[in-house]
Amino acid sequence: MPQRPLVGVIACRREVEGHAAHMVTDKYLRALLDYGLAPVMIPVWEEGVDVALLERLDGLLLTGSYTNVEPQRYGAVRAAENTRDDGDRDAVAMALIPAALDRKLPLFGVCRGFQEFNVAFGGSLYQAVQNVPGMLDHREPAGDKAAQYAPSHDLAIEPGGAIAALYDRPTARVNSLHQQGIDSLGAGLRVEGRAPDGLIEAVSVTGAERFALAVQWHPEWQPQAHPLYDALFRGFATACRDTLTERDVACQSNSLTGEVFNER
Numbered sequence: 001m002p003q004r005p006l007v008g009v010i011a012c013r014r015e016v017e018g019h020a021a022h023m024v025t026d027k028y029l030r031a032l033l034d035y036g037l038a039p040v041m042i043p044v045w046e047e048g049v050d051v052a053l054l055e056r057l058d059g060l061l062l063t064g065s066y067t068n069v070e071p072q073r074y075g076a077v078r079a080a081e082n083t084r085d086d087g088d089r090d091a092v093a094m095a096l097i098p099a100a101l102d103r104k105l106p107l108f109g110v111c112r113g114f115q116e117f118n119v120a121f122g123g124s125l126y127q128a129v130q131n132v133p134g135m136l137d138h139r140e141p142a143g144d145k146a147a148q149y150a151p152s153h154d155l156a157i158e159p160g161g162a163i164a165a166l167y168d169r170p171t172a173r174v175n176s177l178h179q180q181g182i183d184s185l186g187a188g189l190r191v192e193g194r195a196p197d198g199l200i201e202a203v204s205v206t207g208a209e210r211f212a213l214a215v216q217w218h219p220e221w222q223p224q225a226h227p228l229y230d231a232l233f234r235g236f237a238t239a240c241r242d243t244l245t246e247r248d249v250a251c252q253s254n255s256l257t258g259e260v261f262n263e264r
Contacts, residue, residue: 062113121186
């Protein structure tokens with residue numbers, strides 16, 4: 001069986017049965033498995049992370065979460081609606097994003113991960129999009145998971161961008177389960193798609209040599225049933241496989257020249 005590319009998945013900090021825990025929701029891990037990738041969880045602590053671990057990975061996924069990036073990280077005063085933090089995850093995400101890009105590692109952000117992208121590049125966030133004049137209420141509807149994750153609004157895809165290269169239609173329907181969103185766009189990010197109210201829903205890293213894309217919606221929910229979600233995961237998986245191939249070639253080259261290589 002061919003070796004699966006190894007993808008790091010950032011955890012969230014939670015309390016489980018009275019103990020501190022590191023958690024990743026199964027739907028993200030399952031989506032990676034379904035596209036031929038091997039997920040491994042990256043724990044989060046306030047003191048950050050040793051980014052050298054990225055040398056052993058072929059991709060990095062920043063998941064969604066019920067928590068939000070702490071507003072002081074983008075110079076804002078906390079809004080009353082912003083009640084859920086995860087400072088441990090913030091510290092790790094802000095270290096991993098630039099380190100992954102420096103290493104040309106495929107990078108995929110979803111929901112909170114999308115917002116982390118923007119803050120890491122110096123951008124700011126709306127803490128309660130529903131209170132911004134002219135904006136839609138992007139929070140999930142009441143009901144079961146099928147209703148919450150059902151497509152709820154159109155996405156206008158920017159021509160000539162990273163998403164347009166993966167998906168050949170100008171629009172798509174996406175789900176919406178978020179209260180926060182991009183206010184000012186981080187320097188070095190390119191808008192890839194917008195909601196009908198103009199809210200930025202997808203960004204890519206300008207000049208990135210590999211997949212470096214983040215989206216505000218949740219493509220990990222039944223991705224094979226939605227052409228756009230499927231295209232995103234296929235594109236990420238292809239980039240991760242390319243990274244693994246290059247790593248193997250480098251390993252073989254170093255072995256032939258007698259250099260020591262850091263094997264998995």
